Amino acid sequence: MSPIKKELNFWQIWNMSFGFLGIQFGFALQGGFMSRIFQTLGADKDAIPFLWIAAPLTGLLVQPIVGYLSDHTWSPKFGRRKPYFFIGAVFSTCALFLAPYSSTLWMAAGALWILDASINISMEPFRALVADKLPHSQRSYGFVVQTLIIGIGTWIASNLPWLMTQIGVPNTAPSGVVPDSVKYAFAIGAFVLFSSILVTILTTDELPPEDEEEFNSNKNRGLIQGFKDIFQNISSMPPVMKKLGLVQFFSWFAFFTMWSFATPAITEHVFGVTDTSSAAYNDAADSVGNYLGTYGLVSMIYALILSFFTSKYKINRKILHLLSLISGGLGFISIYFIQAPWMLHLSFMLVGIAWASILSMPYAMLSSSVDPKKMGVFMGIFNMFIVIPQIVAALGGVNFLYKLIFGEAVINTMLLAGLLLILAGLSNLLIQDRQATHD
Numbered sequence: 001m002s003p004i005k006k007e008l009n010f011w012q013i014w015n016m017s018f019g020f021l022g023i024q025f026g027f028a029l030q031g032g033f034m035s036r037i038f039q040t041l042g043a044d045k046d047a048i049p050f051l052w053i054a055a056p057l058t059g060l061l062v063q064p065i066v067g068y069l070s071d072h073t074w075s076p077k078f079g080r081r082k083p084y085f086f087i088g089a090v091f092s093t094c095a096l097f098l099a100p101y102s103s104t105l106w107m108a109a110g111a112l113w114i115l116d117a118s119i120n121i122s123m124e125p126f127r128a129l130v131a132d133k134l135p136h137s138q139r140s141y142g143f144v145v146q147t148l149i150i151g152i153g154t155w156i157a158s159n160l161p162w163l164m165t166q167i168g169v170p171n172t173a174p175s176g177v178v179p180d181s182v183k184y185a186f187a188i189g190a191f192v193l194f195s196s197i198l199v200t201i202l203t204t205d206e207l208p209p210e211d212e213e214e215f216n217s218n219k220n221r222g223l224i225q226g227f228k229d230i231f232q233n234i235s236s237m238p239p240v241m242k243k244l245g246l247v248q249f250f251s252w253f254a255f256f257t258m259w260s261f262a263t264p265a266i267t268e269h270v271f272g273v274t275d276t277s278s279a280a281y282n283d284a285a286d287s288v289g290n291y292l293g294t295y296g297l298v299s300m301i302y303a304l305i306l307s308f309f310t311s312k313y314k315i316n317r318k319i320l321h322l323l324s325l326i327s328g329g330l331g332f333i334s335i336y337f338i339q340a341p342w343m344l345h346l347s348f349m350l351v352g353i354a355w356a357s358i359l360s361m362p363y364a365m366l367s368s369s370v371d372p373k374k375m376g377v378f379m380g381i382f383n384m385f386i387v388i389p390q391i392v393a394a395l396g397g398v399n400f401l402y403k404l405i406f407g408e409a410v411i412n413t414m415l416l417a418g419l420l421l422i423l424a425g426l427s428n429l430l431i432q433d434r435q436a437t438h439d
Contacts, residue, residue: 013141016200017149019122019196022153023119023126023153024296025153025157025196030259031259032158032259032288032289033100033182034052035048049256049393054110055113058116059120063383063387064383067380068230070125070128074208074209081128081129086198096115124383132207139364148307151352152300153296155300157293161181161289164182175276181286233377240365244431246427248382249424250389250420251354254417254421255355258351260393260413261414265410268411298353299356303360319428322426323425325357329419329420336414354421366379369433402416
């Protein structure tokens with residue numbers, strides 16, 4: 001007999017998603033400061049995307065496999081998704097702590113690879129858990145609450161190096177050495193990552209499989225059969241998933257561009273500094289982290305507003321996502337025209353609206369379109385549409401496109417990011433399935 005999915009209150013949904021606070025600490029620190037670490041260790045600006053390549057390549061393999069395995073895992077004591085939360089937390093905590101202590105570029109790239117792969121082991125089951133636990137009527141609400149927690153994590157983590165500097169931690173170091181302010185920030189992030197995931201593990205119960213007899217007959221099918229099932233599910237993915245894949249491709253290409261180039265683009269174009277060992281550069285890089293924190297703060301506020309709204313009213317997910325992505329695109333484009341640094345907060349406020357929507361609306365639309373028994377593997381397959389654009393971007397897509405369309409200046413990467421987000425927004429018009437687009 002299938003377990004009945006009861007509607008949960010805000011704090012129950014909050015607890016089951018709280019691990020995303022730590023996951024986002026990891027993502028925000030790597031997204032905001034790994035390029036700074038790469039530059040500190042001597043990387044050329046145009047080489048930075050290549051140093052990111054291992055992370056999305058690993059995600060392309062890890063995400064569907066972890067999703068498939070978690071679909072076929074069940075223990076009355078440990079649950080279905082929670083074992084993967086814990087495994088991912090252990091490895092990502094170690095990688096996050098050690099990353100700023102890298103002494104060479106290959107060590108930093110390796111730390112990023114381990115960090116991203118480990119975070120993905122935890123993250124994909126978190127997405128599936130919302131669909132596992134919540135009825136259809138609460139899906140948008142559940143993913144929006146996740147986004148609220150992600151926004152909090154982005155805001156705090158992105159400001160940690162700046163905060164460390166304010167309390168007296170050194171923000172400069174000899175050439176080729178990462179400043180202590182960044183090292184302290186990553187250490188705090190590692191602690192928050194592990195402890196927040198532990199909160200979810202200890203406070204959240206999981207529902208058993210809908211048909212335990214069928215589940216038990218299929219759970220030991222082996223990894224070879226697992227790969228066959230994954231490829232079969234890829235070939236038979238629902239039409240809504242394919243159309244969302246196009247939206248995701250443009251969206252994540254845009255954000256990968258930002259994560260790779262925001263620090264060199266803004267420090268050079270707005271602050272006029274390029275010497276990575278100088279106090280001026282490190283102060284400017286802290287400011288970039290502060291601006292990235294702004295998009296996290298706004299995504300948190302936007303998600304908070306949406307959480308109240310979606311708990312009471314139905315929404316058109318497609319139109320909301322379209323308008324949110326176009327807002328973010330205009331925010332990226334505005335960076336090119338800004339001369340006063342404080343105005344960058346306004347640009348990243350618009351980016352924050354897009355980020356909140358990216359982290360909630362596609363998953364709400366997807367979860368209403370796939371077989372609940374395959375929620376984990378489909379969430380993993382869907383996230384291939386996140387890593388594939390990052391791979392394309394890292395293999396030269398960003399460098400080729402921004403120079404081809406806009407010119408050689410590194411600030412033009414932000415124009416490219418804006419154009420891609422607008423295209424992502426317009427791609428939502430292809431989605432016509434009312435069950436996916438409406439609560």
